[in-house]
Amino acid sequence: MIPLPHHKLARHLAERFDRYFDTQVRSRFFKGLDFAGPEGDPGWFGPGSAVWYVHSHTPILSFGLACAAYLEGLDPSIYWMGVDHSRITARDADGRPTGEFDPEGAAVRFGHSLSFFIGTAYGSTETAERLARTVRAMHHTVKGTRPDGLAYDADDPDWLRWNYATVVWGLATAHERYHPRPLRGKALDRYYGEFVRVGHALGGTDLPATKAETLECLKAYLPRLAVAPGKAARTGPNLRDTPTTLLTGPFMDWAIRDTLPDWAARMVMHRPPNPVELRARRAALWLALNGAHALTGPLKEFRQAQARVAAGVTSAPSAPAYEPGTDPIRSRQEAEALA
Template sequence: MKLPLPHQLLERKIRSDFDKNIRGKFFRGLEFAEPEGDPGWFGPGSAVWHVHSHTPALIFGLQCAAFIERFDPSIFWMGSDHSRVVEHDDDGNPTGRLDLKGSGIRLAHSVAFFIGTAYGSTATAERVAETVRAMHHTIKGVRPDGLPYDADDPEWLRWNYATVVWGIATGHELYHPTPLRNIDRYYGEFVRVGHALGGTDLPSTKAETLDCLRSYLPRLALTHGAAMFTGPNLQNNPDVPQEAKFFDWAIRDSMPDWAAQMLGYQPPHPVERAARRAATWAALNGTHLAMDPLPEFQQACRRVADGTMVDHTEPSYVLGSDPIRSRETVEYMV
């Protein structure tokens, strides 16, 4: 009997882990194969289909987005008070420690959203967007300094959108083996996702997005909690898995200049930087090769193989039109 080679075992493990931890739990009820001819929100040949088809680069970009997003103290406290990423005690109070299981669930929800909106049928894209909006509607509270926060605040929605589209696009530009020659195609297409989540006055090019992010600088700060999950603090944290520590440098290296300055980050010598980026490129693309194209992407390709027979639609959300749901109901939705 011929035994599998080590790289084949690794490939099987990566695919198995994705199936077990993400697809099996968080893709339930999402439709990618039907209805025939439905392009969804984007369709074949779109920049979004190309960018999101590289799952490891997509996940890396989401981590970049989460990193810069937390520079807004309100975002940090929203995550601390409401997110699964932070451990909570028996009374529901955040302990400040990382919840590894909760972090995995949070990441899986994000992956399901960005795969569902990219490759799902129109109904699937609308469904996952409604679910995320429903969660946002429940995130309201007060920071320790007495300032209120609200995830439906248009200013927060714009900041959140800008961090996400910048993170995904930057991860693509740095580490995709065949990056788009015109990245503004992606920025221009992806804006419809921001509109579907209730965003208004959103940037639609790379330059506009960078300007948008920088415009928030007067209200940004590095909280103690956010500082504990970067650089030497993260590297010395026993709760953080090794793979997160490996990618921490690459995430900080991706930051705009002003964000790197907030962290006191200085790029290393160009030769060392090139070597580190090469190692990150190899890790992300090696994982991508091991995973093969996602079945959801392949199903979407077959769905429109004979052309798009259903009219392309824009997200249909009208501000304020969602029903009021309890947090318990929303948790059941996801």
Template sequence: MPNRLATRFERSFDADVRTKFFRHLEFREPVGDPGWFGPGSAVWYVHSHTPALVLGLVAAAYIEGLDPSISWMGYDHSRLVARDAAGVPTGAIDPEGGAVRLGHSVSFFIGTAYGTTETAERLARTVRAMHHTVKGVRPDGVRYDADEPEWLRWNYATVVWGLATAHERYHSAPLPDIDEYYAEFVRVGEALGGTGLPRTKKEVADCLESYLPKLAVTPIKAFGTGPNLRGNGVPPWQPGSAFLDWAARDMLPGWAQKLALYQRPNPVSLRWKRRVLKSAVNGIYTPLREFREAQARTASGTAAPVATTAPAVPDPARTREEVEAAL
């Protein structure tokens, strides 16, 4: 019997994500191309569960924004912030901009996971080019630069933590050894210019906690979380909703939950909310067409993946407008 929820999810994914953000991604050929990881990899397994992947990205974005510089990068440069006709931030969240950001993130983490090698490399070049344009000064005079090694390490650790944590908590059959995923995913961080990246669950946890002296809940962050989201009209399954905000904060490490003033529900309510979310995440799951295409591409065997994903030469200088035109 067909899974009607999964079919509806696939149709929604096609309308909201695939047709808008997958236009330049290739999963079918060349035959035998393993991409960056190949069939049987932990990354293929984790990223093929799209609903859990999206939930992990929501959690990653939450913890990432606890860095004040990240908050101001988003305020100054991101589509997440609504702007007036002159391009000046209004302080409000732009739901359409948030959907665009999530769509690009989903396409990146699916394309680099089991897209072709050329697809993964092009996606990484595009993200690096965008990072090169994100530079500025916070109101307190502190400069920020998305190319700084410390920022790249923080960004990497938040992403791999979010994806792995959502997988462990909400996948119906999580990997027995999650460190396999942590070790493989380093290739994505290195492709974006990261160095000295943590490679295990413990190393990532220690890395995140080591940044605690630099973290804070800025007014920008506080505006988009907790009680401020109640009654905002966003459906529970969409980013920016009070329910997904709860889910993200519920996955945070204990020290981060204290920073975010997370109030854990009573044990009965907590178990119920987690059970409902897990049921929903797995109820709408079905392997995407792109994953099935990647399986067919590699069914007859593959060559060895590229030896390294780290950039071999400096990227050419490109403006933000030039980068966005290539998306």
């Protein structure tokens, strides 16, 4: 076989990735989302925003979502919400949770999460509103009781604040550490401040708006956090024999725990290696994430969003229209039908 020239090889790989993304992700989780129109619509953030900049790097965004999910799971209620309601937990023929991890269910959840954080970042205003309505509808159905008798409710303001803080921390920290030209200092705080809009769209209140406020918010939850059985079974040494995929396996587990705040790292007994090995590991992940982005480029959806506002915007970015308590009551089946 005659090797392809470098630029042709890069284009070939980019086209193969786009075909894969189209069949495995876009066709399943981006249905009905509009990035190309209406012309001039800035969406919730608009061109030049920190959110557009951070979320346009899809590999780092994906890694940041995995970091956020790990940190979020230190709340035992999250574990039991997953056992009772999430596709991530495998179930037997009668629908009862087995306690085992379901890779396909995790892939579905990741696909929906990716479409949400891409669509709300630089999709049209209606796309962002639609995605937020869908997630709120799902949250409204997630209510129950843990085995220790403590009730959980995905609409609880305290839970929404914790959930929001873990997400913005995971995304911002992955960006700050691995983006080739990361936002820092006040520029990164601009991202934290802008992203609050997404938290408000899901019903969150009293949300942190800077890196310092987010760290303070996260640590304030420490008395109620713990390492639940599912977390312990799927982290650190217990992953030695786990097959490695894009966002799983021992190395990725280490990389995710490497982004935790110090107090959270101690909870899961995470200890950094010696400085030389630490730098080498981070450099390897930096090369992998940025190499993937260099080969594939920004997603087609981001290019469509750029074209949508190329001639200018017709208005300032709009704030989410949601008023807490105004959503209709929907069953779980009805909520899932919105996706």
